[in-house]
Amino acid sequence: MGPDRRTLSLGRRSVLVAVTVVCAVTVLAAPGTAFAAPEPSPSPSASPAKSPTPVSNKxxxxxxxxxxxxxxxxAVATDEYNAAEEAADKQSAQIVALAKKIVQGQERLAELKKRAGAAAAAQYRSGGLSDETKLMLSDDPQEFLEGAGRVLQGERATKGLLGEMTRTQQDLEQYAKxxxxxWQKLEAGRKTKAAAQKKIEKQIKAAEQLESRLEKEEKERLAELEKEAAHKAQTAWLDSGILDDIKGKASEEGRKAVEYATEQLGKPYEWGAEGPKTYDCSGLTSQAWASAGQGIPRTSQEQWKQLKRIDVEDMRPGDLIIYNADASHVAMYIGDGAIIHAPxxxxxxxxxGAGSMPILGVVRPDAG
Known part of the structure; x- marks a missing residue:
């Protein structure tokens, strides 16, 4: 599912990962490193009438x-949207499978009715005389007895036929139910998906409007504040000595997942997207592991619920770090205290930095 760059040799891809991690960790993640607040820009010398009052750092x-x-x-609404979409896909597949069973059942029922009709007609044609009378009129009593045995077998077969017809009819009724x-679940999921989409668009629009009110210089200072907050969190995480305990090596599948995630660096975030041009956070992690031959849940919340949980000290490259108390964000650990994610x-x-956001826990897709 990835671009042609995935055909790069393993060594070259490993270099890409190493260079990216070294650059990021050197700047962001050295234990004990303090992150200075950005230097405030000098106040404009122009008169207040010509320049707006600068926004304070506070x-x-x-x-x-x-x-x-x-x-x-x-992000929470995006998880709701993705979950509804995943459920809709499963429900649609189940409806298709049930439709096929109904068609097959109807064809089988028609065949059984045809056979039952033929049996009933044959019985009618041979009816009218009791077995005792047929025995008395028969020229060959032995032949009659053999024929009677076949008739008995036929009657038993007819009863079995009628029983199968009944069961087939019951199956058809259950398939229809x-x-x-x-269909009802699919419709409810459609409404959930639509509501989640509305909420996503509303929150993103509000955020964009808030940012649009800022001047260029203020946006730059805001970006610096965001970086500073992330750096402080990462520094505190590293100062705990956590990297001294994290020494796990990637599995073969984990290595492939990290390679895939690395190849997506620089691609835009888009909610609900699973690549190959854009991703949301869980779209990136689920597709990375799919590329390694391991299917995992679509959403960060389901990844947290369903995948095996691992102690942070035991995590290895390829493991997924779940963030926030509501498991609303996920990233892939790539080693040396760093992650790749769609923010x-x-x-x-x-x-x-792996510790730049509040960690809820770690899960391992290939724990089995």
């Missing part, structure tokens, strides 16, 4: 926190 920090909440809300139930709208797939 006000920009409030904007940053507001944006973080808006995009977090959008199941299909109806799936949010307006950002691209990038390398970041």
């Amino acid at each position: 006000d920009l920090e409030a904007v940053r926190e507001k944006l973080e909440k808006l995009y977090h809300s959008a 199941d299909a109806s139930a799936q 949010r709208p307006g950002r691209t797939v990038t390398v970041a």
Whole structure:
């Protein structure tokens, strides 16, 4: 599913990973490194009438926190949307399978009715005389008895035929009920998906409007504040000595998943997207592991629920780190305290510090 770059040799891909990680970790992740607040830009010398009053760092920090909440809300809604879409795919497949069973059942029932009709006609043609009378009129009693045995077998076969008809009819009724139930679930899922989409678009629009009110210089300072917040969190995580305990090596499947994720660096975030041109957070991780031959749930919340949980100290490249108390974000650990993830709208797939966001836990797709 990835681009042609996936045909690069393993050595070259490993170099790409190493270079990316070294660049990111050297700047962002050295234990004990403090991150200085960005230098405030000098106040404009022009008169207030010609230049707006600059926004203070305190006000920009409030904007940053507001944006973080808006995009977090959008991420939660994106998980709801993705879950509804995944459920719809499964329900549609089940409806198709049930439809095939109904067609097959109807064909089988028609065949059974035809056979039952032929048996009934044959019985009618040979009817009218009792077995005792047929025996008395028979020229060959032995032949009659053999014929009577065949008749008895035929009667038993007819009863079996009628029983199969009854069971087939019951199966058809159950298939119809199941299909109806799936249609109802599909319709409910459609409404859930539409509501989630509306919420996503509302939150993203609010965030974009909030950012649009800022001047270019203020946007740059806001970006610096975002980086500073992430760097401080990463530094605190590393200062705990966590990297001293994380020494796991990637499995073969994990290595392939990391290679895939690395090849997506720089591609835009888009909610609900699974590549190959754009991704959301769980779209990236699910497709990376699919490329390694391991299917995993589509959403970060289901990845957290269904995949095997691993202690942070035991994680290895390819494992997935789930973030926030509501499991609304996911990233792939690539080693040396770094992750690859699709952050949010307006950002691209990038390398970041594994501790730059609040970690809920770690899961391993290939634990089995």
